[in-house]
Structure formats: C-alpha cells, structure tokens
Amino acid sequence: MTMKNKTFKHMSLGVLGLMLQACGTPDLLIKKEDTQLPAVFKEGVSDQANTANIKWKDFFGDPDLLNLLDIAVVNNKEINIMMQRISVAQNEIQARRGEYLPFVNIGAGAGRDKVGQFTRSGAVEENLPVAEGRDFPRYVGDFRFGLFSTWEIDIWKKLRNAKKVAVLEYMASKEGKNFLVTNLVAEVAHSYYELLALDNQLNNLEQNISIQQNGLEMVKQLQLYGRTSTLAVRRYEAEVAKNKSKLYELKQHITVVENRINFLLGRTPQPIQRASSSFMDFKPKMLKTGIPSQLLQNRPDIRQAELELAAAALNINVARANFYPSFSINAGVGFDAFALKYLINTPESLAVTIAGELVAPLVNKNAIKAEYKNANAKQIQAAYEYEQRIIRAYTEVANQISNIDNLDKNYQLKTSQVEALVQSIDVANQLFKSARADYLDVLLAQRDTLDAKKDLIETKQKQIDAMVDLYKSLGGGWQ
CATH class of the missing domain: 2.20.200.10 (Outer membrane efflux proteins (OEP))
Structure with a gap:
C-alpha cells in the first residue's frame, strides 16, 4: 500500500471515529403517561349513554338562548382569534413539508x-x-x-418528524378551539340563566314592596284610631325605602350581566331578548354521565393535551437528530x-x-445538548399536564354529580320553607288586626319571606348552573 493510500485510510478512519463520537446522545428518561381512571363516577351507577354526545342546539331548549349561542359561536372575538392561530399552525405544516424537499x-x-x-x-x-x-x-x-x-x-427523519410535530400541533390547536367553544357555550348559558334569575329577583322584590306598602297604609289607618303608634309607621316606611333602594342595585346588576352577554357575543351593549316568567318552572335535565374513560374521547382539552404530548415526544427525536451528521x-x-x-x-x-x-458536530455541543434536554423536559411536562387534565375532568364531573343531588334536596326544603312563610304573612296580618300580635311580627314575616324567596330563586339558578357545568365537564357543548 502506497504512502498516499495509507494517509487517506487513516484520515477516513479518523473522520469516521470523530463522527461516531459526534453521534453520541445523552441518556434521558421518557415519561409514560398514566391514564387510569375509576370504572364509574358513582358507586352502583354505570351507563354507557353519555349526554356529552348531544349537540348544544339539542341540549338547550330555550329559543332565546339558542339564538344567543348561534351569534356567540360565530362572532365571539376570542373564537376568531383562535381561528387565526389555527391558520398559523396549518401554514407551519406547509413550511415544514417544504424543508425536506429540494430548494431550486x-x-x-x-x-x-x-x-x-x-x-x-x-x-x-x-x-x-x-x-x-x-x-x-x-x-x-x-x-x-x-x-x-x-x-x-433527511436520513435521520429530522425534517419529516418536524413536519409531523407541526401536524400534531395543528390538530391540538383545533381541539383548543373546540374547548374554547365549550367554555363559551357554558359561559353564555350561565349568564343567560343568571339574567332570568335576576328578573325573578326583581319581580319578587317589587311584589314584596307592594305588600309592604299595603301594610304601611293599614298601619297608618290603625294609627288614626289609636290602635298603633308612630313608631310602627316609621318602621314600615323605612322597610319600604330599604327595599326600593335594592331595586336599583338589581337593575344595575341586570345591566352588567346583559353587557357581559353582549361582550361574549362580540357586539356592543343592547337589550337581551329573554322570557323570564317560566324560570321557576324550569326542570333541569337529568344527564347521562357515561363511564369515566369516555372523558378521554369527549373532552377537547384532554384530546388537546394528548396531541401536545405526542408532539413533545416527536420533538425529542428532532432534537436527537442534531447530534447526527x-x-x-x-x-x-x-x-x-x-x-x-x-x-x-x-x-x-x-x-x-x-x-x-x-x-457533524464535534466540539462544543452544549447548545445541542441543552436543546435535547429541553425537549425531554417538555415531554415530561406534557405528560404531567395530560395526567392533570384527566384528573381535573374526573373531579369536575364527580363534583357536579354530588352538587346536583344536594341542590335537589336543598331546593325541596326551601320550597317548603317559602310556602310556610307565605302563609305566616297572612296569619301575622290577621293577628295584628285583632291586636293579638305586634307590628314587628308582621314585618319579620314579610322580611323572612322575601329572603326565603330570594334564596329559592338562587337555588334554582344553582341547579341550572350545575346542569350546564356537568354538560361541559362531560365534554359537551362544542359540537
């Protein structure tokens, strides 16, 4: 073998050795996600049927609410911003695809x-x-x-894996948009039913003021005949003035909620069309919760986290390829x-x-190593976030199942309380007229009835809110 051939052979072996050294990658830990969930949400209750599969247009029966939701889903500014993020993610796929094709x-x-x-x-x-x-x-x-x-x-599939990462991130952004729609639908529904509850609170307060004004006239008449004192008249006048002042607080609250709905709908303040008279007759739907494992398919935020986890795992391969020639x-x-x-x-x-x-990288690979370690850390972070969303979803459903059951019992007892207090007003008035009860008994009966009716309306609102929250927690509201 000539000296020239020996020199070339030694140089080739040296280059090969240096490239093999350059290809060495640090050993890192890849976290496997834990997706285990209990078999059922509530002991003894197992049903494959799931309300999450019902479209929101079929779930909500109020035509005024459906009209608001139609506008919100199309016109909400946050949704439109998210749509542009999805467009950016889609363009990223095209950019990554072009990177592993020849440039001419x-x-x-x-x-x-x-x-x-x-x-x-x-x-x-x-x-x-x-x-x-x-x-x-x-x-x-x-x-x-x-x-x-x-x-x-692209021998090491670095560029093709980067393109797959872009695809997964695009799909995750679409799931993020679905989750945004789910939250939007729930938020509009919450605000709408809050508005109905406030209308009923306003009506209840106006009725109570009317009753107290009648009581005030009665006390004034009794004062003329010496049956009661000026103190009773002043106490009644103060009670009427106090409740009238609350009217303006409620009206302001109604304005705020109306404007909140308009903001969600992406428009300037204007009156909200609604029918409030049947609010107290509304019967919250009995929802089918299915089994916990269905959350993995039905919840957009969980699917988004799953796709982000897959993208993070592929990004490790992309970062590892930087060590190779x-x-x-x-x-x-x-x-x-x-x-x-x-x-x-x-x-x-x-x-x-x-x-x-x-x-191939040879000396000072600190930047490549740091990028590789960062990709690994992000994969572990994505795995924990995926697990956290699963646990949160299960907890939300379990909480609302319990909440609905307790609110139902609460509402029944409050209904009985209101019925008893309404009757107590008539009894107190009759006793007061016959001088067998003090005017304070009448005032207290009226005040307690007002507070009890207020609590009853709030409990009804909480029942409806729990229904909406359970529907959202199960993964419904984006279809």
Missing part, C-alpha cells in the same frame, strides 16, 4: 473586478499570451445566470462568461457544479 432558485449576476499585480492571479495575467498590440484587460467582467439547487437529505447536496447549472456577448455560447460558457457535504 434562479439567479443572475454581473460584476467587474481587478486583481492586484503582486498576487497569484495578477502574476498569471502578466504572463498570459495576448494578441500583438493588445494588453490584458485591466477590469475583467463576470456575467452569469442559471439554476441553483440545495437539498438536505447532516448530508446535503448543492448543484447548479447555467452560463458564465467574462463578457455579455459570450454569455449564452454553448458549450463554451456552460457551467455546471455539483457538490456534496457531510457535517
């Missing part, structure tokens, strides 16, 4: 240069044979145009001449170039 550019250039006399090129020019009577030109032209291509050969091919074909009149002469001015390049 077309270009042209022109220039003139003069080299120094005491340089290699200058010395050559001085000794070039030229025609008699002519000198070598002081400024030499350089005119060229053609096609130029670069292509990184990259292969690229550069090629070009075109025309090159020192004068325009010779530029398109073929084959004299035809220029072709092709080159291959193999590059």
